[in-house]
Amino acid sequence: MKTLKLLTATAFAAGLLLPLSAHAAPQNAKQFKNAMQNASQARLNRNGSNILRFDADQNATMTEVAALNSSIRANGLHVDDSLISNLDTDQDATVRQTAMTNSSMVLNSVDMTRARSVTTEIDQDATVRKMSAVNSSIAANTISIR
């Protein structure tokens, strides 16, 4: 009788421990996944930087400008060799009452070389009005991740 009680208690305890061991398996898998991600990030950022959050807020306004055979560039941002977990950009460009001839214009550009962004939020707004342009190019609110 005593042996039967002992066996019953052992079986009951084993039944309690079974879900716990089942829960431990995903935990180990999660730790392994995190370790792999960390190793990957470390390899990527051997020479670069690790940035948790990067907010870029760019606002360009051009009014009453007469350009002839010239280039105009405003709000340029070069971020190289970085891992960014959360990239949040807000770009706003306004061009009005401007006359350009054979001109190129670049407003609000974010250029990332050898960079990675896990989460990216991009908010772009461009307005052009009352403008006379001949053979001109306008690039407003550009983001390049290579």
Added chain:
Amino acid sequence: MKRADMPTPIRTFWFVPLALATLILPGFGHAQSARFTLIDARNGLTPEVKQAYAEAIGTDASSAMVKNRIKIIASPRHGADFDAIDLPAHVRHVDLDISLILQAGPPSSEPINLNHLRLARRAPNRVSQKTTIQGR
């Protein structure tokens, strides 16, 4: 001093100086934000002008936050082609407001390059750029 021991006007109108401080102190903060650096580039981009532009942006900043307001006067004849600026590695927050005022004259044939930052391997957490180009 207990509240009951205070003179009646102070006990009754204690909120008046508090309200005045609440209204006036933010005004001081706003007044400070009106300070800016004026750069005269009407005679072209001399080395002195380029150095003044770089220092105004914050190449020699000692704090982690750079907040600068810059106004540049340029002529269409010379343009305003400034080089990209490398900020110190310890800068974590950049807030730049650059205004370019082009003098009246012939149409510009020189390039304009403003508010251009190069952040290699050490990007700040937050960058705020505002550029206004206005002709006459």
